[in-house]
Amino acid sequence: MKKYVGKRIFSVIVTLFVLSLFIFFLTHSTAGDPASNMLGSDATEEQVEQLREELGLNDPLLTQYFNWIADALKGDFGDSYFRKQSVIEAIGECITPTLELALYAEILAIIISIPCGIFAAKKKGAATDLGVSAFALVGLSVPCFIYGLLLILYFGVDLGVLPVSGYKTIEEYGTSEHFSYMVLPIISLALTQAPLLTRITRSSMVEVLSLDYIKTAKAKGLKGTTILTKHAFRNAFNTILTVLGQSIGSLVAGAAVIETLFNIPGMGQLVVNAVLKRDYPLIQGLVLVISLVYIVINFTIDMLYGVIDPRIRVSGKS
Amino acid sequence: MTEKNKELLRVENLKTTFKTVRGTVTSIDGVSFSVGKGEILGVVGESGCGKSVTSQSIMRLYDEKKLVTYEGEIFFNGENLLEYSEKQMRTIRGNKIAMIFQDALSSLNPVFTLGEQISEALMLHQGMKKKEAMVKAEEMLRLTGIPAPEKRVKCYPHELSGGMRQRAMIAMALCCQPELLIADEPTTALDVTIQAQILELIVKLNNTLDMGIMLITHDLGVVAQICQRVIIMYLGQVVEEGKIDDIFDNPKHPYTMGLIKSIPTLNTNRKEPLYMIKGTVPALGQEGGGCRFCDRCNYATDKCKNTPPEIMDIGANRKVRCHNYSEITKL
Ligand SMILES: Nc1ncnc2c1ncn2[C@@H]1O[C@H](COP(=O)(O)OP(=O)(O)OP(=O)(O)O)[C@@H](O)[C@H]1O
Ligand SMILES: [Mg+2]
Numbered sequence: 001m002k003k004y005v006g007k008r009i010f011s012v013i014v015t016l017f018v019l020s021l022f023i024f025f026l027t028h029s030t031a032g033d034p035a036s037n038m039l040g041s042d043a044t045e046e047q048v049e050q051l052r053e054e055l056g057l058n059d060p061l062l063t064q065y066f067n068w069i070a071d072a073l074k075g076d077f078g079d080s081y082f083r084k085q086s087v088i089e090a091i092g093e094c095i096t097p098t099l100e101l102a103l104y105a106e107i108l109a110i111i112i113s114i115p116c117g118i119f120a121a122k123k124k125g126a127a128t129d130l131g132v133s134a135f136a137l138v139g140l141s142v143p144c145f146i147y148g149l150l151l152i153l154y155f156g157v158d159l160g161v162l163p164v165s166g167y168k169t170i171e172e173y174g175t176s177e178h179f180s181y182m183v184l185p186i187i188s189l190a191l192t193q194a195p196l197l198t199r200i201t202r203s204s205m206v207e208v209l210s211l212d213y214i215k216t217a218k219a220k221g222l223k224g225t226t227i228l229t230k231h232a233f234r235n236a237f238n239t240i241l242t243v244l245g246q247s248i249g250s251l252v253a254g255a256a257v258i259e260t261l262f263n264i265p266g267m268g269q270l271v272v273n274a275v276l277k278r279d280y281p282l283i284q285g286l287v288l289v290i291s292l293v294y295i296v297i298n299f300t301i302d303m304l305y306g307v308i309d310p311r312i313r314v315s316g317k318s
Numbered sequence: 319m320t321e322k323n324k325e326l327l328r329v330e331n332l333k334t335t336f337k338t339v340r341g342t343v344t345s346i347d348g349v350s351f352s353v354g355k356g357e358i359l360g361v362v363g364e365s366g367c368g369k370s371v372t373s374q375s376i377m378r379l380y381d382e383k384k385l386v387t388y389e390g391e392i393f394f395n396g397e398n399l400l401e402y403s404e405k406q407m408r409t410i411r412g413n414k415i416a417m418i419f420q421d422a423l424s425s426l427n428p429v430f431t432l433g434e435q436i437s438e439a440l441m442l443h444q445g446m447k448k449k450e451a452m453v454k455a456e457e458m459l460r461l462t463g464i465p466a467p468e469k470r471v472k473c474y475p476h477e478l479s480g481g482m483r484q485r486a487m488i489a490m491a492l493c494c495q496p497e498l499l500i501a502d503e504p505t506t507a508l509d510v511t512i513q514a515q516i517l518e519l520i521v522k523l524n525n526t527l528d529m530g531i532m533l534i535t536h537d538l539g540v541v542a543q544i545c546q547r548v549i550i551m552y553l554g555q556v557v558e559e560g561k562i563d564d565i566f567d568n569p570k571h572p573y574t575m576g577l578i579k580s581i582p583t584l585n586t587n588r589k590e591p592l593y594m595i596k597g598t599v600p601a602l603g604q605e606g607g608g609c610r611f612c613d614r615c616n617y618a619t620d621k622c623k624n625t626p627p628e629i630m631d632i633g634a635n636r637k638v639r640c641h642n643y644s645e646i647t648k649l
Contacts, residue, residue: 125384212424218379220412220439220490234429309429310474 004312008302012295020072023287024065027280033057034081034278055081068284077288078281080274087285090270095289097167098266102255104182105189106244113194114240117201122228124206132198139195144254148188148261155184165263185262189254196247197240204239208232238309245301248294325393326530327376327498328352332390334368334375345371346554348390350629353498358524358531360541360562362577363551364599369534372551373500376532377415378407394498413443416491420503422483426475432459433471436490443494458489462519481512485519492523498530505540517544538581542566547635550574553599553610556629560636570638570647572615609641617646 035051036043052058056067071078077087085093120132156164163181170178208214209232217231256268267286274282305312332349335342346368353359361369378399380386392399399410419425427435436458437451446454452471459467462485475483484504491499501520505513521544524531533545541548541562548565550558550573558571569575576595597614609615612622621641629639640646 212419212421213427215374215379216417216419216425216490217427218411219377219417221408221410221442222412222438223408231427231430235427310431311428311476 004306005303008299012299015295016292019291020069020288021065023284023291024068025061027283027287028061028064030278032278034280037278038081068281072288077285080282081279082273082277083279083282087281090282091267091285091289094265094267094270096169096266097264098252098255098259098268099293101182101185101189101258101264101266102251104186105255106193106251108186108190109193109197110244112190113197114201116194117198118205118228118233120198120202121205121209122224124209129202133202136195136198136202139191140199142192144188144192145257145261147191148185148258151184151188152261167264167266185258185264188261189251189258192254193247193251196243200243201236201240204236205232208235211235234308238305241301241304241308245298248297252290252294324355326353326355326357326395327532328391328393329372329376330391330393332372332375332388332392334371334380335387335389336380336385337387344554346375349551349554349556350390351549351556351559353530353532355497355530356524356528357547358521358533358545360545360548361532361534361551362536362538362541362548364536366599367551368554369536369551370502371554373417373502373532373534376500377411377417378402379411409443412439412491412496413494414496415498415500416494416496417500417502418484418487418491418504420506422480422487422507423475425487426483428475431472431474432478432486432489436471436486436493439490440493454493455489458493459486461492461523462486462489463515464489480508481515484508484512484516488516488519488523492527495527496529498532500532500534502534503536504533506535506537513540520544538577550577555610555639556637557611557639558637559629560634564634564636568647570632570636570643571611571640572617572646573611575646609639617642 033048033052035048035055035057039047039051056064059067068078075088079086080090083090116132116136120129123129152164155162162184164184166181168177168181205228209228214227214232217227222231252267255266256271258264259266259268260272267290270282271286273279274286328350329352330350332346333344334346335344349368349372351359351361361372363369374380375386375388376392376394376399378388382388388400390400394410394415399407402410426432433452433455436455437446437448440446440451440454441448444451456467456471459470464470464482464485470478470482470486475486478486484507488504499520504520505516508516517540520531520533523529533541535541545562547561548559549556550565550571552573558565558569558574560570565574566578569578573595576593580593580595595614596616600610600613608621608623608625609618609627612618615622619642625641627639627641629637630643631637632643
């Protein structure tokens with residue numbers, strides 16, 4: 001197990017290094033100049049040139065990269081060009097609403113889709129299964145802002161029972177206020193995540209249920225539900241977990257869209273503004289942090305595999 | 319001896335029909351046989367003749383809502399299992415009737431340890447607590463002759479050799495002391511030495527625990543070694559039944575004769591090709607109107623082509639399903 005963890009950590013470090021290179025050169029290869037953006041249209045050529053010099057934008061790209069990475073390793077991602085704060089501060093401010101939204105939505109999606117998927121697999125071929133599968137297929141093809149818009153129209157405009165814009169922290173406004181603002185964004189995002197998870201749960205359960213050891217479990221005298229939730233689900237869970245990890249990307253992307261729709265001051269808005277203004281340090285910091293979150297989650301999932309599937313533990317050992 | 323002859327399981331006219339996308343398939347059609355208390359009954363037949371379907375029908379393992387319908391009767395200790403509710407069946411499965419399967423690796427759940435898998439039945443049927451059940455699981459593994467059982471209880475299936483896995487399957491099946499053990503080709507996936515060891519173990523357990531065993535195999539040699547009685551199946555039907563010595567010394571059905579002739583022995587002349595029954599098993603549903611074996615039979619007559627033979631009791635605990643058995647045996 002130790003060796004398995006070691007291997008995974010090593011691959012995380014390599015990934016991060018490659019990623020940092022990629023982010024840096026991608027950001028700097030985009031057209032547009034942050035210095036002229038900062039100074040506005042009536043700045044003179046000399047002023048712009050002077051600012052470029054100050055920001056280090058005239059150094060060779062490789063030098064800029066090493067300066068950035070050296071600072072980053074010390075935990076310093078520089079200052080945002082436009083916001084009067086450091087990159088770390090800016091991200092710290094915006095990351096909480098996003099993480100909350102993503103987390104709540106993913107939990108809701110899991111709560112909906114895993115029981116639905118298991119149930120559909122159990123009733124394979126019956127009307128309930130066809131119903132669940134059809135819903136999942138339709139759900140999969142609807143983009144998340146459609147759910148958001150419909151929910152806003154119905155609950156916000158027609159019924160007027162829920163707020164449709166803004167964000168309230170738990171600390172300042174309390175739990176109920178916090179969630180009354182969050183509930184529509186959460187549902188919109190969860191509805192986009194749930195269909196895929198439902199389909200995966202169903203298909204991996206169907207596959208596992210046809211295997212020999214399920215027959216063994218039945219021959220032991222176990223109840224149908226025990227076979228389903230214990231023997232089958234424990235085995236199907238690996239596949240579900242993989243898809244869960246892979247869907248983090250679409251979760252974050254979805255969160256950014258939903259934030260814009262519901263006017264939540266999260267990472268989504270921060271990213272859009274940073275890119276529009278060519279705020280290099282902020283873009284780099286943001287992409288790195290988002291990737292880091294992605295990597296950490298997938299790393300955790302990889303570790304979970306080892307816990308769930310004894311066969312993986314062994315292959316790490318050898 | 320009187321105890322031994324008492325009937326444990328009696329299957330009467332069992333017919334198992336599957337619903338498939340291409341219509342219904344009757345995999346076994348009117349199978350009857352019995353197993354006595356403490357007896358080892360061999361069930362022999364070529365691949366696809368319905369041995370596994372018979373055994374799994376006895377435990378009613380198929381999905382009855384969607385897949386299968388059973389007809390006939392399955393008496394276990396005098397009670398018809400086909401009249402049992404699913405809940406009642408659960409008190410039989412793994413408790414009174416247990417089963418071991420051909421491929422132990424795929425039949426064991428990869429994510430649970432042997433201990434966890436064996437103790438499950440104990441907790442379910444004997445109301446044991448986890449700890450107690452684990453101790454008993456280790457004891458069962460020891461009984462099957464697995465080396466270092468105290469370590470093996472904590473092992474996962476993939477960490478064991480094929481022979482050990484099959485022993486673990488046996489431990490799992492026997493932990494609640496079932497009255498009937500159905501072993502569906504328990505040694506087919508193993509090499510000859512391990513095969514012999516497992517068979518020896520089964521015989522030993524049969525003696526000490528006094529349970530009835532239904533040993534399914536396509537290897538007549540195995541049957542000759544350990545069974546008292548045997549039924550020969552062909553295409554979903556029993557074609558011959560009798561005591562082991564009678565069947566080997568004096569087979570009545572041409573199919574049985576063919577099977578016995580095709581067992582290679584050390585005396586077989588290596589230059590001669592091995593005997594094979596001509597043709598192959600026809601697909602289910604294409605049996606035609608007459609005897610199911612007639613296309614492959616050297617002795618088939620017009621009657622065989624048109625009238626399906628009934629199974630006949632010919633005395634001395636023997637049964638045969640052939641129109642011409644008395645003429646054939648004289649030849
Ligand atoms: N679930 C099922 N649905 C439809 N047909 C089935 C099903 N299970 C078995 N059959 C059919 O029943 C017949 C008998 O199969 P069975 O598995 O009992 O053979 P077998 O004698 O055990 O063969 P083997 O020696 O290969 O194990 C086969 O023709 C098979 O196609
Ligand atoms: Mg079989």
